[in-house]
Amino acid sequence: MKRTHHCSQLRKEDSGKTVTLAGWIDRRRDHGGIIFIDLRDKHGITQVVFNPDHDAALHAKADSLRNEWVVSVVGKVRPRPDDMVNPNRATGEIEVLADELTVLNKAETSPLVMNDFTETSREGEDIRFRYRYLDLRRPWVQKNFLLKSRFLAATRRWFENNGFEDIETPVLCKSTPEGARDYLVPSRIHPGEFYALPQSPQTYKQLLMIAGFDRYYQIAKCFRDEDLRADRQPEFTQIDAEMSFVESADVRETFDDYVKTVFNEIWPERMKQVSFPLPTMSWHEAMLKYGSDKPDLRIDWEIADCTDIVKDCGFAVFRNVAASKGVIRGLAARGCVDLTRKAIDDLTAYVGRYGAKGLVWMRVKEGDEVETQVGKFFKTEELNALRDRVGAKAGDMMFFIAADERTAATAMGQLRLEVARQKNLLDPKVMKMLWVIDFPMFEWSDTEKRYMAMHHPFTAPVPEDLHKFAENDLGTMLSQSYDLVLNGVEVGGGSIRIHDPEVQKQAFKALGLSDEEVRAKFGYFVDAFKYGAPPHGGLAFGVDRVVATMEGIESIKDFIAFPKTAAAAGLMEECPSPVDPKQLLEVHISVRQG
Numbered sequence: 001m002k003r004t005h006h007c008s009q010l011r012k013e014d015s016g017k018t019v020t021l022a023g024w025i026d027r028r029r030d031h032g033g034i035i036f037i038d039l040r041d042k043h044g045i046t047q048v049v050f051n052p053d054h055d056a057a058l059h060a061k062a063d064s065l066r067n068e069w070v071v072s073v074v075g076k077v078r079p080r081p082d083d084m085v086n087p088n089r090a091t092g093e094i095e096v097l098a099d100e101l102t103v104l105n106k107a108e109t110s111p112l113v114m115n116d117f118t119e120t121s122r123e124g125e126d127i128r129f130r131y132r133y134l135d136l137r138r139p140w141v142q143k144n145f146l147l148k149s150r151f152l153a154a155t156r157r158w159f160e161n162n163g164f165e166d167i168e169t170p171v172l173c174k175s176t177p178e179g180a181r182d183y184l185v186p187s188r189i190h191p192g193e194f195y196a197l198p199q200s201p202q203t204y205k206q207l208l209m210i211a212g213f214d215r216y217y218q219i220a221k222c223f224r225d226e227d228l229r230a231d232r233q234p235e236f237t238q239i240d241a242e243m244s245f246v247e248s249a250d251v252r253e254t255f256d257d258y259v260k261t262v263f264n265e266i267w268p269e270r271m272k273q274v275s276f277p278l279p280t281m282s283w284h285e286a287m288l289k290y291g292s293d294k295p296d297l298r299i300d301w302e303i304a305d306c307t308d309i310v311k312d313c314g315f316a317v318f319r320n321v322a323a324s325k326g327v328i329r330g331l332a333a334r335g336c337v338d339l340t341r342k343a344i345d346d347l348t349a350y351v352g353r354y355g356a357k358g359l360v361w362m363r364v365k366e367g368d369e370v371e372t373q374v375g376k377f378f379k380t381e382e383l384n385a386l387r388d389r390v391g392a393k394a395g396d397m398m399f400f401i402a403a404d405e406r407t408a409a410t411a412m413g414q415l416r417l418e419v420a421r422q423k424n425l426l427d428p429k430v431m432k433m434l435w436v437i438d439f440p441m442f443e444w445s446d447t448e449k450r451y452m453a454m455h456h457p458f459t460a461p462v463p464e465d466l467h468k469f470a471e472n473d474l475g476t477m478l479s480q481s482y483d484l485v486l487n488g489v490e491v492g493g494g495s496i497r498i499h500d501p502e503v504q505k506q507a508f509k510a511l512g513l514s515d516e517e518v519r520a521k522f523g524y525f526v527d528a529f530k531y532g533a534p535p536h537g538g539l540a541f542g543v544d545r546v547v548a549t550m551e552g553i554e555s556i557k558d559f560i561a562f563p564k565t566a567a568a569a570g571l572m573e574e575c576p577s578p579v580d581p582k583q584l585l586e587v588h589i590s591v592r593q594g
Helices: 056-062 117-122 125-130 139-161 202-210 248-266 283-290 316-323 341-352 380-390 405-422 501-510 515-531 543-550 581-586
Strands: 018-031 034-040 045-050 070-079 094-105 184-186 194-196 215-223 235-244 280-282 303-305 327-333 360-364 397-403 433-437 442-445 450-453 481-486 489-496 536-542
Touching (some): 018 045, 034 070, 045 056, 056 094, 139 215, 139 248, 139 543, 202 235, 202 515, 202 536, 235 543, 248 433, 248 481, 248 536, 280 283, 283 303, 303 405, 327 405, 341 405, 397 405, 481 536, 481 543, 489 543, 536 543
Parallel strands (some): 045 094
Antiparallel strands (some): 018 034, 034 045, 070 094, 184 194, 235 536, 303 327, 327 397, 360 397, 433 481, 442 450, 481 489
16 A cells, blocks of 8 residues: 555556555446546646456456545556546656555545535535544645645745744743733633734743844744634734844845745746835825825825825815815826716715715816816816825726825725725736835824824834934924735835833833833733843734635635635534533632523
8 A cells, every 4th residue: 555656646657557646536437338436636647547458357446436535556557548648647648557456444424525626615624624624634625734834844944044043932821911812821820811823922022132143933833812814813824034133124135145046946937026025105195196105016006195186176075174284185097087876876885984975086087178067166276186196097087085195195005905896906916016105103093092103013113213202292293113015915024123121111202102011911021121131023924814815815724724704604513612611610710690
């Protein structure tokens, strides 16, 4: 039963060899008394022949074979007749004439269609994930994991070749604020106390820099108890890295080389579109022009500020918003003049999800004439100025949103993407990659009624903004942070960290943390900085998000072996699930009776 070859290895030059193959039966066919099976393993498929004229007893045994049985076959390789060659299969020029057959395991009829890619659309996520071990057996599913494995192997090689040390950090750690919700683990030994599963190795990798390791990396498991969507899972894998004695540009330059080296190895054809160094764009420019801090540059439509043109116009909606210090943002949807009134109504409802109270549209007709239902409120010069500001031409549709700056940016950014999706303009084969830099240090939370860290409390401000701590000018402070964006998806991000204890103290104070709270939550971390911390910074890549985006696949679940559903449930294992009350008592959690 020991295999001599895998199921995609044999070629015409192997004719005459006696070989042993093993795998799953992908298909069984009976052609005029001769039985053919396609034998499958993770590498591919080989056709095996059971001929009654060659061995009648073996042929009779093969008559009982069914799909997904696990078998071992010994036989001789022979070329296929010219009219039976399969040019779409690596082993399509040969077949194996069976001399021996061992049934290693029989299989019940599979609840999933195992050998026809077109059938997967008929299966819902529930059945796929309930029988995930079968789903993972399918070649079109396996290919994602083989690709991801190659990507991680290339990643490790690059880090090792560039002086990074692979160091593990704890999975049981201290719960800290200012991030997503933690997964908590009760302690049996310490009643009423809890560990947290790490949202990232953030504090640990900074401590490794203080410890003098200079360059660290880890392919780390991370956990966040947050609402799920296509690109989120409760547990995920990230490539985590940190470097000492660097500035922001140094980190970006280093990981430009990572992307150039590793991505080119795995996706050479797609990366031909990408030039290095990768371009940079400030957060403020991204929000103004694209309404997003992760701009999708596969379409070149830019949002324009039109407030100055319409602040005194006859259209009260625009005039009143401008007077209340709001903004009017416009966009030219190129070639979209054919959008119907129903489509526009649907788009109006769509931007309403993002806080916009309305959507004004204008068409540019032949001769660059502007047509709109609200035309009576505008002078011709104003309409022409709007057309020119957004860069519209004949055949374009113009859209305008009036709101506060944040709402107008977000709603218009989402509108831009939605129209592009409807027009099939977001080609997954096009690669647009850039760094977004200079994020705000803090953002105001209406819920918390205070400033929150836009990234995390350890992100360093730009040096020229340090004086703003004393002036309490937190809203205009910029941070030394950077995100790597690919086709509108944030695939990686990081920052230069605060290494000066006094600056870290000011950052905690700005976030409303008292000395007592800092001591309770970050005492070990704050203490470490008393003993000499180097300037340092790093970043993390979301492994599954990178490979999914590079492959043009929306959901990261296709790259996670055993993912959770949108309700954070493991259908195969039936988890989360109740536990024995005795287990709860052991970790000092009382069991409610009745």
